[in-house]
Amino acid sequence: xxxxxxxxxxxxxxxxxxxxxxxxxxxxxxxxxxxxxxxxxxxxxxxxxxxxxxxxxxxxxxxxxxxxxxxxxxxxxxxxxxxxxxxxxxxxxxxxxxxxxxxxxxxxxxxxxxxxxxxxxxxxxxxxxxxxxxxxxxxxxxxxxxxxxxxxxxxxxxxxxxxxxxxxxxxxxxxxxxxxxxxxxxxxxxxxxxxxxxxxxxxxxxxxxxxxxxxxxxxxxxxxxxxxxxxxxxxxxxxxxxxxxxxxxxxxxxxxxxxxxxxxxxxxxxxxxxxxxxxxxxxxxxxxxxxxxxxxxxxxxxxxxxxxxxxxxxxxxxxxxxxxxxxxxxxxxxxxxxxxxxxxxxxxxxxxxxxxx
Numbered sequence: 001x002x003x004x005x006x007x008x009x010x011x012x013x014x015x016x017x018x019x020x021x022x023x024x025x026x027x028x029x030x031x032x033x034x035x036x037x038x039x040x041x042x043x044x045x046x047x048x049x050x051x052x053x054x055x056x057x058x059x060x061x062x063x064x065x066x067x068x069x070x071x072x073x074x075x076x077x078x079x080x081x082x083x084x085x086x087x088x089x090x091x092x093x094x095x096x097x098x099x100x101x102x103x104x105x106x107x108x109x110x111x112x113x114x115x116x117x118x119x120x121x122x123x124x125x126x127x128x129x130x131x132x133x134x135x136x137x138x139x140x141x142x143x144x145x146x147x148x149x150x151x152x153x154x155x156x157x158x159x160x161x162x163x164x165x166x167x168x169x170x171x172x173x174x175x176x177x178x179x180x181x182x183x184x185x186x187x188x189x190x191x192x193x194x195x196x197x198x199x200x201x202x203x204x205x206x207x208x209x210x211x212x213x214x215x216x217x218x219x220x221x222x223x224x225x226x227x228x229x230x231x232x233x234x235x236x237x238x239x240x241x242x243x244x245x246x247x248x249x250x251x252x253x254x255x256x257x258x259x260x261x262x263x264x265x266x267x268x269x270x271x272x273x274x275x276x277x278x279x280x281x282x283x284x285x286x287x288x289x290x291x292x293x294x295x296x297x298x299x300x301x302x303x304x305x306x307x308x309x310x311x312x313x314x315x316x317x318x319x320x321x322x323x324x325x326x327x328x329x330x331x332x333x334x335x336x337x338x339x340x341x342x343x344x345x346x347x348x349x350x351x352x353x354x355x356x357x
Contacts, residue, residue: 007028007029007030007031008028008029008030009026009027009028009029010027010028010029011026011027012024012025012026012027012036013025013027015035018234019043019044020039020040020043020044020051020060020236021037021038021039021040022037022038022040023035023036023037023038024036024038025099026096032098032099033098033099034084034096034097034098034099035081035096035097035098035099035100035233036094036095036096037062037065037094037095037097038092038093038094039051039062039092039093039094040092041092044060053215053236053237054172054302054306055165055214055215055237055302056143056164056165056168056214056237056239057143057168058143058151058236058237058239059143059145059151060236061088061093062086062087062088062093062094062095063086063088064145064146064236065086065095065235065236066083066086066095067145067146067147068080068144068146068235068236068238069081069082069083069097069235070083070147071136071144071146071147071211071238072133072211072213072232072235072238075136075147075211076132076133076135076136076211077132078129078132078133078229078232079100079229079230079231079232080231080232080233080235081097081098081099081100081231081233082097082098083095083096083097084096084097084098097233100222100230100231100233101222101224101230101231102222102223102224102229102230102231103222103223104218104219104220104221104222104223105122105218105219105221105222105223105229105254106218106219106348106350108122108223108227109122109218109257109350112227113355114258114351114353114354114355115354115355115356115357116262116265116354116355116356116357117357118227119227119257119258119262119266119354120265120266120269121226121227121269122223122226122227122228123254123255123266123269123270123273124269124270124272124273125223125226125227125228125229125273126229126250126254126270126273127269127270127271127272127273127274127275127277127279128273128274128276128277128279129229129277130213130246130250130274130279131273131274131275131276131277131278131279132277132278133210133211133212133213133246134210134211134212134243134246134279134280134281135210135278136210136211137208137209137210137211138150138154138208138209138210138211138240139154139208139209140153140154140155140156140209140240141154141155141156141157141158141160141161141209141239141240141241141242142154142155142161142239142240143238143239143240144211144238144239144240150240154240157202157206158202158206158207158242158291159195159198159199159202161241161242162195162291162294162295163195165295165298166191166195166294166298169298169301169302169305170184170187170188170191170301172302172305173301173302173304173305176305176308177308178304178305178308178319179304179323183323183327186327186330187297187301187326187330190297190330191294191297194290194293194294195294197290198287198290198291201286201287201290202287205285205287207242207243209240209241209242210240210241210242210243211238211239211240212238212239212240212241212242212243212245212246213232213235213237213238213246214237214238214239214241214245214246214249215234215235215236215237215249216234216246216249216250216253216254217249217253218253218254218257218348220233220234221233221234242291243281243288244288244291244292244295245295247281247283247292248292248295248296248299248335249299250270251267251292251296251335251337252296252299252335252337252340252341254266254270255267255270255337256337256338256340256341257341257350258350258351258352258353258354259338259352259353260338262353262354263337263338267283271283292335293329293333293334293335296329296335297326297329297330300322300323300325300326300329300340301326303318303319303322304319304322304323304326305319306319307319307322314346314347315346315347318343321343322340322343325339325340325343
């Protein structure tokens with residue numbers, strides 16, 4: 001650590017076990033608190049033998065993770081952890097970083113008794129942060145490896161990038177047999193038709209790719225006592241992508257946290273923080289709305305496959321629930337974000353209403 005191997009280990013405490021890592025807090029004498037993220041063996045390994053994320057098939061490694069922490073902290077100016085050490089040589093790969101302060105966003109809301117004021121203030125801070133992130137731009141779309149470096153040279157054009165995301169989802173659910181033949185045909189027809197009708201619009205309004213964090217949800221970043229983000233630590237799926245890649249996920253995880261009435265207020269608070277910090281995105285542009293819907297359907301397609309066969313007494317019906325929402329998007333042309341939250345609410349127990357003030 002910092003070229004000094006002479007240190008005294010005082011304690012190791014297990015913190016969490018995620019999809020790909022076991023996480024520990026490490027205490028070393030005369031040194032700030034540290035966190036070790038140790039990769040789980042044989043998890044998220046693709047057919048080519050490479051660990052890849054399930055959203056974009058991007059390569060996963062502690063070296064890439066360290067680069068992304070540095071990119072988000074230095075280029076975007078967000079609170080991402082400083083990296084002290086990585087190892088890929090012997091045993092499971094691991095990364096050691098500073099321990100970020102704060103509590104998970106969901107825990108912040110609970111501690112504030114689901115206050116409307118606390119909720120909206122935090123979303124405004126959140127919007128400002130994502131405006132800063134999207135100031136980081138790239139020349140092509142794809143999996144971010146490091147500053148100005150996209151995997152395999154990147155993908156030219158939004159249409160090609162969307163095709164790549166969609167084909168990956170369709171391939172996986174086909175292997176999982178998550179849809180009937182007729183349902184799968186309906187999905188393919190939707191994607192083909194929707195991409196064909198926005199093809200010319202994409203050419204007219206092609207947007208430069210921006211940095212997108214992509215995998216944000218209420219339990220994978222910290223906020224301080226004011227609700228301001230204080231630690232982004234789950235960044236391994238960062239993309240060079242269209243801004244909609246971030247915003248559809250914000251709708252699915254944050255703006256819909258309570259009910260339909262609060263959704264509009266939440267979006268206004270988020271957009272206010274975003275635009276006040278220099279963020280630029282036309283929320284009402286038909287192309288942006290269409291791209292968001294395509295990404296929602298792609299996301300739901302993956303969710304149907306992920307929860308097929310789940311039998312834990314809690315998520316037994318999630319695959320069917322998500323499939324129903326998916327085809328509702330296809331039939332109506334719009335995503336019902338709050339209905340999506342109703343499914344998650346079975347597990348999270350989040351309330352449907354804020355409290356005052």
